[in-house]
Amino acid sequence: MTSDFPIALHVLGFLTSRGGGPLTSDQMAQTYGTNAVVIRRVQSKLRKAGLIETRCGAGGGCFLGRKPEDINMREAYEAVTPEPQLLARHPMSCEEVVPIVVGHFVNEICSDAEQALLERLESITIKEMDKTLRARFRKAFRASRDSQVKKAAS
Amino acid sequence: MTSDFPIALHVLGFLTSRGGGPLTSDQMAQTYGTNAVVIRRVQSKLRKAGLIETRCGAGGGCFLGRKPEDINMREAYEAVTPEPQLLARHPMSCEEVVPIVVGHFVNEICSDAEQALLERLESITIKEMDKTLRARFRKAFRASRDSQVKKAAS
DNA sequence: GCTAACTGTAACGATTATTGTTACAGTATT
DNA sequence: AATACTGTAACAATAATCGTTACAGTTAGC
Numbered sequence: 001m002t003s004d005f006p007i008a009l010h011v012l013g014f015l016t017s018r019g020g021g022p023l024t025s026d027q028m029a030q031t032y033g034t035n036a037v038v039i040r041r042v043q044s045k046l047r048k049a050g051l052i053e054t055r056c057g058a059g060g061g062c063f064l065g066r067k068p069e070d071i072n073m074r075e076a077y078e079a080v081t082p083e084p085q086l087l088a089r090h091p092m093s094c095e096e097v098v099p100i101v102v103g104h105f106v107n108e109i110c111s112d113a114e115q116a117l118l119e120r121l122e123s124i125t126i127k128e129m130d131k132t133l134r135a136r137f138r139k140a141f142r143a144s145r146d147s148q149v150k151k152a153a154s
Numbered sequence: 155m156t157s158d159f160p161i162a163l164h165v166l167g168f169l170t171s172r173g174g175g176p177l178t179s180d181q182m183a184q185t186y187g188t189n190a191v192v193i194r195r196v197q198s199k200l201r202k203a204g205l206i207e208t209r210c211g212a213g214g215g216c217f218l219g220r221k222p223e224d225i226n227m228r229e230a231y232e233a234v235t236p237e238p239q240l241l242a243r244h245p246m247s248c249e250e251v252v253p254i255v256v257g258h259f260v261n262e263i264c265s266d267a268e269q270a271l272l273e274r275l276e277s278i279t280i281k282e283m284d285k286t287l288r289a290r291f292r293k294a295f296r297a298s299r300d301s302q303v304k305k306a307a308s
Numbered sequence: 309g310c311t312a313a314c315t316g317t318a319a320c321g322a323t324t325a326t327t328g329t330t331a332c333a334g335t336a337t338t
Numbered sequence: 339a340a341t342a343c344t345g346t347a348a349c350a351a352t353a354a355t356c357g358t359t360a361c362a363g364t365t366a367g368c
Contacts, residue, residue: 001155001354001355002354002355003355003356005264006257006260006264009256009260009263010256010260013256013259014256024313024314024315025314025315026314034356034357035356035357035358036315037316037317037356037357037358037359038356038357038358040315040316040317041316041317041356043315043316044315044316044317054314054315054316055314055315055364055365056313056314056315056316056363056364056365057312057313057314057315057363057364057365057366058311058312058313058314058364058365058366058367059313059314059365059366059367060313060314060315060364060365060366061314061315062315073263100294101287101290101291101294102163102164102167102168102287103160104290105283105286105287105290106160106163106164109163109227109275109278109283110159110160112274113271113272113274113275114271115274116270116271116273116274117267117268117270117271118267119270120266120267120269120270121263121267124263129259129263132259133255133256133259136255136258136259137255140254140255155325155326156325156326157326157327178342178343178344179343179344180343188327188328189327189328189329190344191327191328191329191330191345191346192327192328192329194344194345194346195345195346197344197345198344198345198346208343208344208345209335209336209343209344210334210335210336210342210343210344210345211334211335211336211337211341211342211343211344212335212336212337212338212340212341212342212343213336213337213338213342213343214335214336214337214342214343214344215343215344216344
């Protein structure tokens with residue numbers, strides 16, 4: 001299980017909250033708590049899917065490839081996932097009838113269930129994520145500031 | 155990603171097709187194409203969830219713990235999966251506000267999407283799986299027999 | 309044109325998860 | 339007592355993931 005998907009959401013969400021870019025991979029790596037190369041590896045996949053654009057050189061960085069209301073989470077997921085394969089599949093190498101038939105069925109079930117998950121992801125846009133996050137940020141920063149004031153007073 | 159889930163379905167499906175048991179872990183291992191210990195490891199989890207029973211000693215083996223119409227695939231999935239965590243989560247170790255808030259949100263989305271997948275699995279019982287498989291077995295065995303007849307004739 | 313600040317990607321090692329296997333103790337049947 | 343099972347620990351092999359370094363390519367601004 002890769003953490004590419006959370007990283008992808010972090011990239012897209014961070015970009016949206018900053019008005020579309022540019023942001024460097026270093027900035028994103030620091031807020032996510034990892035190395036810039038890890039971020040760039042995910043960005044590489046997002047770029048191929050057209051979800052972001054990048055510009056080399058000084059002052060460059062990462063941009064949203066589309067308006068945040070035109071990007072949904074399923075696209076982000078599929079961009080960073082080779083084949084949607086969350087559930088392990090039945091091995092199909094065997095020659096016998098029983099495991100082959102059972103295997104096919106299990107694989108169908110898994111694909112079907114994954115489809116349900118993807119449809120759920122499809123219903124949420126990055127824009128909506130950003131909206132929810134903004135409200136939470138206000139709350140979190142207020143709380144964080146209050147606790148600092150408290151600390152200073154004690 | 156473990157292949158515990160396909161193995162679990164294989165165990166439950168195989169048991170159902172044989173009228174509930176008993177089947178030895180060796181029989182299951184051979185039809186699945188793995189080692190008996192691998193099967194028993196999965197069986198251990200299924201047993202704890204009450205989906206199967208096992209009997210030691212000669213003539214022993216594995217039995218269905220309930221009627222196949224009373225076991226659905228979600229139960230099988232949850233029995234072999236510690237926490238339903240198909241999608242990687244945002245790391246929550248950081249101290250800063252931004253990644254924490256984003257992380258919470260991402261985790262909620264993931265849980266929500268996984269819920270959709272689980273509900274899909276819940277809608278299919280082992281009995282229904284067995285019914286579908288029976289029809290396919292008939293077809294597959296017919297085809298397999300025909301091709302052998304053909305081979306013998308040539 | 310030079311330098312600084314970026315990206316893109318290959319390569320490597322450390323860590324961890326998964327799987328197959330052996331081994332052996334425990335239990336039921338005959 | 340012998341046989342045929344289960345249950346589980348332990349270990350090695352393999353593969354996936356992640357962080358890191360290294361370095362080539364690109365752009366902006368002086």
